[in-house]
Amino acid sequence: MKMSEIKALPNKELVERYKAEVVRLQKMKFQHAVTQLDQPHTLGETRKTIARMLTELNARRAEAEAQAYLKQMSEEN
Numbered sequence: 001m002k003m004s005e006i007k008a009l010p011n012k013e014l015v016e017r018y019k020a021e022v023v024r025l026q027k028m029k030f031q032h033a034v035t036q037l038d039q040p041h042t043l044g045e046t047r048k049t050i051a052r053m054l055t056e057l058n059a060r061r062a063e064a065e066a067q068a069y070l071k072q073m074s075e076e077n
Helices: 003-008 011-034 041-076
Strands: none
Touching: 003 041, 011 041
């Protein structure tokens, strides 16, 4: 999943997809430990997708916190 696709997702769907990717990675790791995966490079791709999703979620959280802080500061003045 590309970063542009991730940025286009709404928060709720992004969180749901993040959780699904974490479960998928865990299952692939277990399967890889038992038997060889047909495409072992998918482990790395999934890890990178999860990292991209976390990066976007953290950026959105930081933006929301900044907006809330600015709103609070403007209300105090």
